[in-house]
Amino acid sequence: MTNSSHDMAPLLEIDRLSVDYGLKGVSSRAIDCVSFALRAGEAVGLVGESGSGKTTTAMAIAGLLSPNARISGGQVRYRSNRLPIDDDAAMRPHRWSETSVVFQGAMNALNPVHRIIKQIAEPCILKLGMSRGEATTRARELLELVGIPADRGTAYPHELSGGMRQRVMIAMALACRPSIIIGDEATTALDVMTQAQILKLLGELRSRLSLALILITHDLSVVAECCDRVMIMYAGRIVEDSTVDEIFAQPKHPYTRLLIESIPNLASGKRVIRPIPGDPPNLMNRPSGCAFHPRCPSAMGVCATEVPSLDKVGPGRVACHLHRSSQEDKVAAHA
Numbered sequence: 001m002t003n004s005s006h007d008m009a010p011l012l013e014i015d016r017l018s019v020d021y022g023l024k025g026v027s028s029r030a031i032d033c034v035s036f037a038l039r040a041g042e043a044v045g046l047v048g049e050s051g052s053g054k055t056t057t058a059m060a061i062a063g064l065l066s067p068n069a070r071i072s073g074g075q076v077r078y079r080s081n082r083l084p085i086d087d088d089a090a091m092r093p094h095r096w097s098e099t100s101v102v103f104q105g106a107m108n109a110l111n112p113v114h115r116i117i118k119q120i121a122e123p124c125i126l127k128l129g130m131s132r133g134e135a136t137t138r139a140r141e142l143l144e145l146v147g148i149p150a151d152r153g154t155a156y157p158h159e160l161s162g163g164m165r166q167r168v169m170i171a172m173a174l175a176c177r178p179s180i181i182i183g184d185e186a187t188t189a190l191d192v193m194t195q196a197q198i199l200k201l202l203g204e205l206r207s208r209l210s211l212a213l214i215l216i217t218h219d220l221s222v223v224a225e226c227c228d229r230v231m232i233m234y235a236g237r238i239v240e241d242s243t244v245d246e247i248f249a250q251p252k253h254p255y256t257r258l259l260i261e262s263i264p265n266l267a268s269g270k271r272v273i274r275p276i277p278g279d280p281p282n283l284m285n286r287p288s289g290c291a292f293h294p295r296c297p298s299a300m301g302v303c304a305t306e307v308p309s310l311d312k313v314g315p316g317r318v319a320c321h322l323h324r325s326s327q328e329d330k331v332a333a334h335a
């Protein structure tokens with residue numbers, strides 16, 4: 001990344017965002033007071049176990065929350081303007097144009113009865129107001145951009161490999177020229193070689209189109225591959241936000257440490273993921289204090305009673321009582 005992009009105001013600001021889901025008359029908080037900023041061209045990983053709130057965070061940013069979701073607090077700003085994320089109709093012009101999402105499992109997202117060129121052209125017609133001819137030309141360019149020869153556009157989804165279908169999904173996500181792409185487990189279903197190719201493609205597109213990337217994954221090795229920064233989520237909150245180098249060299253939160261230790265180490269022959277002991281929390285019955293305390297090997301008395309805060313926005317944050325005094329010292333030193 002260039003120095004100038006560091007100096008610019010954030011492209012996206014998520015400010016104390018909370019989202020609840022209503023199910024059978026009961027409401028539960030999926031994400032709680034999530035704050036972070038994303039700069040143009042930055043690549044950030046959002047990592048955590050299943051149910052930690054990664055997808056909910058992404059869907060809120062992209063304006064794609066399910067109908068039973070409710071924004072219960074906070075806001076999202078894109079280029080300093082507040083997005084109407086709680087208003088489906090008002091959000092329509094923003095959707096796919098500013099932030100676009102690549103989901104896992106392209107076979108489910110693509111229409112099996114339409115040729116891929118038609119499916120890529122569709123958003124260009126609907127969102128950019130292009131004629132059919134212009135949209136087809138643009139779709140051919142997009143195919144080439146994601147490494148598929150334009151003439152393959154006549155294929156149906158089932159005629160393509162899993163990796164090619166995921167490239168088609170990326171082409172569709174790029175159709176309306178967004179400045180942020182969110183990959184939601186975009187490579188999870190692919191074999192290791194294809195996964196590496198798709199991550200390489202995302203990296204190339206990032207620098208070619210100055211795209212910012214948010215990669216949602218439970219796999220820290222994906223983040224190590226292609227992100228500048230990583231945010232670790234647990235039970236709907238960010239518990240650590242750090243540069244990728246820092247998080248691997250010096251993870252601060254005990255949950256981050258366990259996540260890193262759980263990565264299979266191919267070099268040492270340990271290929272099996274070591275699960276983190278204990279169960280992920282039930283959001284209907286969130287543990288008091290730090291939600292990780294029942295599983296934490298370093299838990300202290302205060303952890304069961306006080307929620308550790310994550311005050312400032314930006315890398316180098318950790319929400320853990322073990323690090324509280326050092327954070328408070330830093331804040332005092334800057335005051």
Ligand SMILES: Nc1ncnc2c1ncn2[C@@H]1O[C@H](COP(=O)(O)OP(=O)(O)OP(=O)(O)O)[C@@H](O)[C@H]1O
Pocket residue numbers: 021022023030048049050051052053054055056057066068218283
């Ligand atoms: N449509 C929904 N209705 C009710 N609850 C939901 C809905 N979507 C998600 N949740 C709940 O919200 C919490 C956060 O889910 P979310 O999908 O954001 O987590 P995640 O970290 O992305 O998990 P995964 O890796 O499994 O996708 C979970 O407890 C989940 O069960």
